[in-house]
Amino acid sequence: MFTEACRKTQRQFLLPGLLSLLLLPATLFAGMQPLADEDMSSVSGAGIAMAFEDFRWMVKPTSYFEQVGAAPAIGATWQRGDLRWYGVNISGAGPGGSHFNEYVGGFGTACDASLLSCPRGGVIPYFSAHDNPYLLRAFSPLGRSFTGAQLNLDPNNPDKSIYEFLAPTQQDDYTMSFWGEIKVDNDPNEILKSQTIIRGNASGSAFRLFQFTEPGNETFAILYHSRLQGDFRFSVSHELGGADAQGTPPRFNDREGMYFRNVDAYIPLGQLYYQALTLDAVGVDGNFELKVPKLPNNSAVWGDFYALRTGDLAGYETARRALSGNFSGNNAGLKNYDVSHGYSHWGDWYPNCRNVTGNLATGCLATGGTRNAYNATNDGVYFSRCGGTPACGNVNAYARRMTAYNVESGAKTFAYYGANPHGIPITGSGAAAQVVTADVNLGDSRIHGLLINHLRFVSCMGSATC
Amino acid sequence: MINAGVLKRVVGAIVVAFGCCLPYALADMPGAPSMQALDEAELEQVVARQGIMFDIRSRNNVDAANNPIGCVGALNPCRVGLEFTARAGKWLMLKDYYGTLEIESLRLDAAFLSAGSSPYFDASRFLAADGVTCLVVACNPSGAPGIMFTYPENKGAGVYNDLTTFLNIGRVAIEFDSGLTPGYMRDVNTGSVLAFRASDASAPNASMQMRFDGRAIVYGF
Numbered sequence: 001m002f003t004e005a006c007r008k009t010q011r012q013f014l015l016p017g018l019l020s021l022l023l024l025p026a027t028l029f030a031g032m033q034p035l036a037d038e039d040m041s042s043v044s045g046a047g048i049a050m051a052f053e054d055f056r057w058m059v060k061p062t063s064y065f066e067q068v069g070a071a072p073a074i075g076a077t078w079q080r081g082d083l084r085w086y087g088v089n090i091s092g093a094g095p096g097g098s099h100f101n102e103y104v105g106g107f108g109t110a111c112d113a114s115l116l117s118c119p120r121g122g123v124i125p126y127f128s129a130h131d132n133p134y135l136l137r138a139f140s141p142l143g144r145s146f147t148g149a150q151l152n153l154d155p156n157n158p159d160k161s162i163y164e165f166l167a168p169t170q171q172d173d174y175t176m177s178f179w180g181e182i183k184v185d186n187d188p189n190e191i192l193k194s195q196t197i198i199r200g201n202a203s204g205s206a207f208r209l210f211q212f213t214e215p216g217n218e219t220f221a222i223l224y225h226s227r228l229q230g231d232f233r234f235s236v237s238h239e240l241g242g243a244d245a246q247g248t249p250p251r252f253n254d255r256e257g258m259y260f261r262n263v264d265a266y267i268p269l270g271q272l273y274y275q276a277l278t279l280d281a282v283g284v285d286g287n288f289e290l291k292v293p294k295l296p297n298n299s300a301v302w303g304d305f306y307a308l309r310t311g312d313l314a315g316y317e318t319a320r321r322a323l324s325g326n327f328s329g330n331n332a333g334l335k336n337y338d339v340s341h342g343y344s345h346w347g348d349w350y351p352n353c354r355n356v357t358g359n360l361a362t363g364c365l366a367t368g369g370t371r372n373a374y375n376a377t378n379d380g381v382y383f384s385r386c387g388g389t390p391a392c393g394n395v396n397a398y399a400r401r402m403t404a405y406n407v408e409s410g411a412k413t414f415a416y417y418g419a420n421p422h423g424i425p426i427t428g429s430g431a432a433a434q435v436v437t438a439d440v441n442l443g444d445s446r447i448h449g450l451l452i453n454h455l456r457f458v459s460c461m462g463s464a465t466c
Numbered sequence: 467m468i469n470a471g472v473l474k475r476v477v478g479a480i481v482v483a484f485g486c487c488l489p490y491a492l493a494d495m496p497g498a499p500s501m502q503a504l505d506e507a508e509l510e511q512v513v514a515r516q517g518i519m520f521d522i523r524s525r526n527n528v529d530a531a532n533n534p535i536g537c538v539g540a541l542n543p544c545r546v547g548l549e550f551t552a553r554a555g556k557w558l559m560l561k562d563y564y565g566t567l568e569i570e571s572l573r574l575d576a577a578f579l580s581a582g583s584s585p586y587f588d589a590s591r592f593l594a595a596d597g598v599t600c601l602v603v604a605c606n607p608s609g610a611p612g613i614m615f616t617y618p619e620n621k622g623a624g625v626y627n628d629l630t631t632f633l634n635i636g637r638v639a640i641e642f643d644s645g646l647t648p649g650y651m652r653d654v655n656t657g658s659v660l661a662f663r664a665s666d667a668s669a670p671n672a673s674m675q676m677r678f679d680g681r682a683i684v685y686g687f
Contacts, residue, residue, distance in 0.1 A: 054680035058677050063665070066663040126585070131579075131587040132586040132587060155595045219550050219551050219552035220551055286641070461658065
C-alpha cells in the first residue's frame with residue numbers, strides 16, 4: 001500500500017521523531033546548525049501523522065504552570081504579580097464532566113460539559129481522526145522570499161523547505177479549560193482565582209518553522225496561523241469554605257462570568273517566507289524581543305500580502321468587498337488575501353455587506369444570524385450574574401446612553417432605551433431609568449481585514465527603558 | 467475501532483532504536499545513574515509479540531526528592547543555552563534550570579487504522595506538494611499500519627499517574643560572547659526577564675501530575 005518513498009520517510013523521520021518527543025532535554029550547550037535545503041530536497045510532502053481517538057488529557061487540579069514574577073524596578077509604579085494556571089485539560093464537550101474541586105472526592109462535583117457551566121468533560125471521540133490527523137512533516141510549499149522572488153516553483157528541486165505541524169481540517173469540538181490564580185505582590189492573602197473555559201476547536205491551525213529570508217537576517221523563523229471556533233467563558237465567582245487558600249481548587253459558580261458565544265477567529269502571524277516571528281537580543285542588559293519584522297518594501301510581496309485567492313468567497317466580506325470594489329469587482333489579481341488577513345467574529349449576526357459605493361455587493365449574504373435580545377445567553381458577548389442559592393442580585397444596567405459630550409461646557413446628551421423597538425423592560429424613568437436583568441448582552445461584533453504588518457514584544461529588565 | 471495486530475518488523479525496529487538511542491540521550495544528565503548497555507543474550511528474550519510497555523525516570527539537576535543540586539549562585543551549572551542562526555554570540559540562557567520527567571507504563575503496540583472512513587475524512591491531507599498526487603492509495607490511509615500509544619485504561623476517577631514532571635527555570639536572560647568566552651559560560655546579566663515553573667501545590671518542588679485517556683496512533687506516509 002505504501003510506496004518506497006513512504007517507507008523511507010517512516011524510517012528516516014518516524015522513529016527518531018518519536019524518541020525525541022519522549023526525552024527531556026538534558027543540559028546542553030551547542031551552537032545550532034541549520035539544515036541545508038539539499039538535506040530536505042528529497043521530501044515529497046510526506047510526514048508523520050498522529051490520530052487521537054477517545055482522547056483526553058487532564059492535569060491534576062492542584063498541579064500548575066507558573067509564570068513567576070519579580071520585584072519591579074525601582075521607580076516603577078506596578079506591583080509584582082505571580083500567575084498560575086492549574087488543572088489544564090483538553091477533554092470532551094458532550095454530556096458528563098466534573099468541576100475542579102476534587103477535595104470532595106474523585107473528579108469533583110459532577111456537571112454537564114455540553115454547557116459552559118462545566119469545566120471538564122469526558123473523552124473526545126475524534127480529537128483527530130485517523131483520516132484527518134495532526135501532521136508533522138517537512139514540506140516545500142510555494143511562497144515568496146523577502147526580496148519578492150517566487151520560491152519552490154519546481155517541486156522536484158525546491159528552493160526552501162519548512163517544518164510544519166498542522167491541525168486537522170475538521171475535528172470534534174472539545175473543552176479546553178483551566179483555573180488560575182493571580183497573586184499580587186507575592187502576598188498569599190492577595191489572590192484572585194478565576195476559571196477559563198473554551199469549548200470549540202482549533203481545526204485548520206498551522207505552526208511552521210523555517211529560515212527567514214530577509215538578506216542578512218536569515219534566522220530561525222516561526223509562523224503561526226491560529227484558527228479558533230467556539231465559545232469562551234471567563235469567571236471568578238466560586239464557593240468559599242476553604243477554597244480561598246492558595247493552591248486549593250474551588251468549585252466555580254455555574255453561570256457568573258463574561259461570555260463570548262459563537263466565536264470564529266483567524267489570526268495570522270507570519271507568511272511564507274517573507275514574514276515571521278523572530279527572536280533577537282535588545283540592548284546589552286539581557287533583554288530580548290519577539291518580533292514580526294516590518295513587511296518588506298517590495299511590490300512583489302505586496303501583491304502576495306494584499307491579494308485574494310481566486311475563487312474564494314468565504315468570510316471577510318466587508319473589507320474584501322470594499323477592496324474588490326476598488327478593483328472594479330475583479331478579484332483575479334488578489335491571490336492571498338484570505339491567508340494574510342485575519343478576522344474575529346463574536347456572535348453570529350452578519351450585517352449586509354456593501355462595496356465602496358454603498359451598494360449591496362454581489363455574492364454577499366443579505367442577512368445572517370439573528371439580532372440578540374438584551375438578555376440573550378446563546379449568542380454574542382454577554383455578562384451574567386452568579387446563580388445558586390441564594391443567587392446574586394440582578395444587574396442594574398444603565399438604561400440611558402450618552403450620545404454626545406461637549407468638551408468645552410461639559411454638557412452631556414443622553415438617549416433612553418424607553419419606547420425602543422426591541423421590548424427591553426425599563427425600570428424607573430428619567431435619570432433613574434434602569435434595565436434590571438440577570439444577563440446583559442452587548443451584541444455581536446465582527447472585525448475584518450486584520451493585517452499584521454509589524455509586531456514586537458520586548459522584555460523590560462534591569463535598566464532597560466520600556 | 468482499532469484492529470490490533472502484530473507487525474514484527476516495526477516492533478523490532480523500536481527495540482533496536484531504544485537500545486541505541488535512549489542511553490545516549492540520558493547519559494549527560496547530572497545526578498542520573500550511568501546506563502548499562504543490554505547484551506545480546508538479554509535481547510534474545512524479547513519477543514514483543516504483545517507489544518512493549520516501558521517506564522522512564524529522568525532527573526535533571528535534582529535529587530530523588532526533587533531538591534536542586536548545585537543550582538544556586540552565579541554561573542551555576544544548571545543552565546541551558548540556545549543560539550540561533552544569524553544571532554551568533556547571543557545566547558538565550560535558561561538559568562537555574564532543573565526538573566524531572568517520569569512516564570509510567572506507556573504501552574506501544576502495532577495496530578491498524580480503522581478500515582472505514584471517519585466523518586472527518588479529508589483526502590487533501592494526503593496530497594503531495596503538487597496538489598494532485600496521492601501519497602497513499604486513493605488518498606485514504608484507512609487500514610494502514612501504525613504504532614499505537616496507550617496508557618493503562620480504566621484508571622479511577624481522580625487518578626493522575628501517567629506522566630509526572632517538575633520543571634524550574636529560575637532566570638531567563640540573553641548572554642553575549644566575550645572574547646574567547648562563549649555566552650553560555652557567562653552570567654553577567656544576573657536579572658531575569660521571565661521565570662517559569664511546572665509543579666504541584668501539595669509541596670514545594672512537588673511534581674505536576676497528569677493523565678491521558680484514549681489512544682494515539684502514529685503512522686507515516
